Every structure is written in structure tokens, then in C-alpha cells.
Amino acid sequence: MHIFYTPDITQNIYTLNEEESKHCVRVLRLPVGALVNLVDGRGGFYTAEITSDNPKKVSLSILKVETEFHKRNHYLHIAVAPTKNIDRIEWFLEKATELGIDEITPIITDRSERRVVKEDRLNKVITSAVKQSIKAYHPILNESIPFNKFLNSSIEGEKLIAHCIDNQGKKYISELVIPHQKYLVLIGPEGDFTPEEVNLALNKGFKPLTLGDNRLRTETAALSVCFEINYLNR
């Protein structure tokens, strides 16, 4: 079944934009009468029929609507320092979307080699993964923000920070959180957070976590957190 991402859907009819229409008619070669699925990114999963195959504006008639489609039983927000090689963060976004994530915030830290992020491009990666993995909820990608400013913004939920500084206080996520909550996890850049940044977070109530003995790259650490939180909420 073919999936289209239609965040602006409001009624029982919908018209695909020119790019999607062309893809629908010229690439997928779907005829009038064919059934497709739509996701609105807010939990809505639609079954629709093609009523016009105009390659510039394909018309769809909604036959069935499901709300809160595969609604998640927890909320995971990961704030991660973008990697120098942007492919690595794009890869993380694709995989996290497949596995399940709700919100991502790129944070700019003292040791961040990359200080600029093209949110539009990263959002395209997420949307593509949303369609590929048939998710009715589209993860939220926030604008990048300096780490200190982020810590001073209104942040909710169980707060955790992953860092590499030796610290007896570190615990596994499974020891730190309870299921079905809202979680916010901080992941540092290549080279880790600075001790000052870690202390700043600890003073804000973040708990230090360990992901085990492996030395993980930034994007691997972020995905490990995503896996572990989802695993604990099965």
C-alpha cells in the first residue's frame, strides 16, 4: 500500500501537491480507483481512493479514518549535538523514526564541531522514514539551540544525560526511569559534553546515565537510548 504524508488534511477530499501527484501518477502509475493511505503526522491514518489522476493535482476521496493510529505509550524527546558529518545525524533520525521517537532537538555545545543545522533537510529525512515505516505520528524536529539556552527553557519529564566522564553515580536507564512517562535525554557531541556542561545539567535535575561499557559514537549513543526507552515501554 502506498503512503502519502498529508499534514494539512482537513476534509473528506484531499488534493496531492504537484510533486506528490507526479510521483503518484508517473512513478507509481496509480490509476483512478486505486486505494492509497495517508498519514497526517498527528495520529490520523486514512484510506483514500484516487478520483482524478491529473499528474499535477491528484484528487483523493477519503473512505476511512483511523485516529491515534499506533499511538505510543510514552513520550521520548532526545536532545543531541549534531555530528560533524551530517549523514550520521540523518541516519539517527531515520532509525529513531523507525524505532519510535517523539521529539528531537539539535543542541549546540561547547565542543560541537557543527554549529549550523539545516532543519528542512533533516525534516525531509524524518518524513521519508515516517512514510516508509508507516507512522501516523511525525516526530517533531525543533530548531537547533545552544545547550545552555536549552537547559533554561521549559523542559518536562524525566531528565537524563549521557556523558563519558567517569562518574560513580551513573546508572542504566532501566534503573532510572519508570514506564509510560515523558523522557528527555541529552546526548553530547564527538568529544563529549564539557564537565561544566554536565554539572549545569546535573544542577538542573538531570540524572547521569550509562549505556554500558561500549565506546559509542554520538549517533549510536542516541539510538541506543531510543532503543532502550522503547524497549522498557513495550
Add this chain to the structure above:
Amino acid sequence: MHIFYTPDITQNIYTLNEEESKHCVRVLRLPVGALVNLVDGRGGFYTAEITSDNPKKVSLSILKVETEFHKRNHYLHIAVAPTKNIDRIEWFLEKATELGIDEITPIITDRSERRVVKEDRLNKVITSAVKQSIKAYHPILNESIPFNKFLNSSIEGEKLIAHCIDNQGKKYISELVIPHQKYLVLIGPEGDFTPEEVNLALNKGFKPLTLGDNRLRTETAALSVCFEINYLNR
């Protein structure tokens, strides 16, 4: 600390090959007297001192040897159908090496779009991840093999298969395995195993597993298995 992969190390002195020597002297600019670490891929972790900085053959004197360095408490073998886009399997190999894996076998299935694999290139990806994540054990990459032939080879351990065919009998890995064992997990291609292939595996004693409700790409499914088996063996 800089790491070199030295699978052929046998004595208390070692000479880096021309490529590594050049990297050591010209790129890392390490002088005589500098300390480096070596891993032999079989659990040996060495501390060595540079005794000659000849950019074609750097000589090292071994100062300290640790054996069974970070030895794993279980053995994970994943047999996975290589993806059409080889980047995806290379990505899996890098991440699985970071997280912990012991053996990988590329399997060629009925629906495999990719039937040829360059093992040399994939091994380079693994070796690079071994050094980056400081692993003394180098995962074994077997030559690719047709699925049926693989099932008829001598395979050991707890045997699991991940497939997408609706099947009441599927269970989570945590319900199927006990810790500290040897595990072999089969992961299918884009488009999944055929029903015949699944039945063939079930008849060989493989247990069907579920990775949850998410629709995962081949490489994401393989990495999820890696995450989960390692998690259950913490």
C-alpha cells in the same frame, strides 16, 4: 590514545605496515617514544612504544599485554540478507561492531536484490569500527552463502528467525532466550523471507521472533536484534 589493528602480532616487537606507518608518522605525527595501543582482534590489547618513526615501517616495542580484553559474556551471530543499497549493510556492520557482535554471515535469499557482496570492503568497515570503539575482538565476517546452504551447514546455539509473516507463534527475544548463550539470528531481505524459507528455518529448529509493532528496514531489524541480545546479556 591511538589504536592500531595488528592481527598478525606474535612477539614483543611489531612493525606497522607501510600504510599504517605513514598514518602514524605523517598524519598522527607521533614521535619516537610515543605510546600507542594495539588490538589483535582475538582479545589482546597491547600498550606499545614507538622505537622508530620510519614513515615506511614504524617499529613498536610492546610494553604491556592484556588478554581477553573486555571479553563478551555471550556470542551473537547474525545472518542477514545484504541490502540493495550496500551503505545500509555497511552502516549496520559499523553500529553492530560498536554495540557488540561476534559473527556476521551475509545470506542470499530468494528475494535478495543484492546477490554479490565484497567481503573485503565490508571487513574494512568492521576494522575501522573496531579501532574507533576500541574493541580487542574483531567480529568475524563470513563469505556470503545461499540461505538454503547456510541452513544445512553446521550451525550452533539458540536459533531465531525474524520475519514479517503474521504468525501467532512469534515471541520477543526476551521470551525466547536465556543469557550468556550462543545465539544465531536470521534477518531477511527487503521484502522479507519467502514462506518457504521461513518454514525451512522453522523445520531446522529456528524460533520465530518479533521485534515489536514497528515496520523496520532490514538493517534496522538486524541492529535491533543486536541491541536486544546485548541488553539481555548486560
